Every structure is written in C-alpha cells, then in structure tokens.
Amino acid sequence: MPSLSQMKDLYKIQRETKRIKKELKNVHVEAEASGVKVTVNCEQEVISIEVAPNVSMSDLPALLKDALNRALKKAQIVAAERMQGIMQQMGLSTGE
Numbered sequence: 001m002p003s004l005s006q007m008k009d010l011y012k013i014q015r016e017t018k019r020i021k022k023e024l025k026n027v028h029v030e031a032e033a034s035g036v037k038v039t040v041n042c043e044q045e046v047i048s049i050e051v052a053p054n055v056s057m058s059d060l061p062a063l064l065k066d067a068l069n070r071a072l073k074k075a076q077i078v079a080a081e082r083m084q085g086i087m088q089q090m091g092l093s094t095g096e
Contacts, residue, residue: 013086016086017083017086020082020083021043023082024042024079024082025041025042025043027041027042027075027078028040028041028047029041029071029074029075029078030071031067031069031070031071032067033064033067033070034055034063035051035052035054035063036050036051036052036060036064036066036067037050038050038064038067038068038070038071039071040072040074040075042075042078042079042082043075043079044076049064
C-alpha cells in the first residue's frame, strides 16, 4: 500500500504533467520543405500548412510528408525535454 508521501508525490507529478501538457499546446514548431511550411504544436496537432504558389502538385505529397514528419519530430523533442525537467524535479530517473 502506498504511503501518504508517495500519494502526494503521485498527485504532484500528475498536476505538473497536466501543466506541462497545457504549456505544450501553446508551443509551436515549424518545418519547411521546398515551399511547404508546416506548423505544429508540441501536443503534435497541426496548426497550419502553407504551400507556395510555385510548388508542383506532383511534388506536394512528398514535400508535405517531409515537412510534417520533421515538424512532428521537433515537437516530440521539445515535449520530451519539458517532461524530462519535471521528472528530474520529482527525483525520478530519466534514463540518462
């Protein structure tokens, strides 16, 4: 059975996690691929997609996929860094 101290720690982690998730929704990252610009938030939701008028329709799917994948990877890195800080504050191992 968990102790009162452990329960408090779990509650604190849960509260901090919710706070970070709320912050991540407002952090935007961008990636570009030859005239295609994608903006996502760090909750991995697409915010905007811009396509330059000179982008060929035949190239669009590949460029869009490339820009989206790079933007999402950036968002994952930012989110992991933010959560790592919280885990360290809580005295939990982050695998490093």
